[in-house]
Amino acid sequence: MRTNVNLNELRDAMEWVSAADAAALDCDAYVCKETGKNYWAGEGVEEEFPEDIDDGSLYVSVPHKHDFRLGRSLAIRFAQEYVSNLLQATQECFRRRKAYAVLKSMLARTGQLEAWYQCESHAIDNALREWCEEQGFNPC
Structure with a gap:
């Protein structure tokens, strides 16, 4: 069974990663493969990442617009x-x-x-x- 991902939330995450100053602000976003939930990181984001966010079998990095x-x-x-x-x-x-x-x-x-x-x-x-x-x- 495929995990549902909200396309609007994914678009917002991609825009976050692709922002002109994203590199300077260390902006990243990931999608949980199990739940479809988006996780964002960067300056001003209060949400904490799961400890296993680097596990590619559980999370996938949201692509940059240039990708x-x-x-x-x-x-x-x-x-x-x-x-x-x-x-x-x-x-x-x-x-x-x-x-x-x-x-x-x-x-x-x-x-x-x-x-x-x-x-x-x-x-x-x-x-x-x-x-x-x-x-x-x-x-x-």
């Missing part, structure tokens, strides 16, 4: 599928610093920012569902 390749490649796919007239400009965004800020600014100016957020959200949910399947979880 799903949802950055540049997703933005390029979005441009190809939804705003092909912005494909070259989208590619150029990723040749600069602060690529996402530049991308979001461009999409806001062209009225496509909400479509981007929906595309990104859908891709994250799909990636998390696939990850759950690979880990033996049932996303719900």
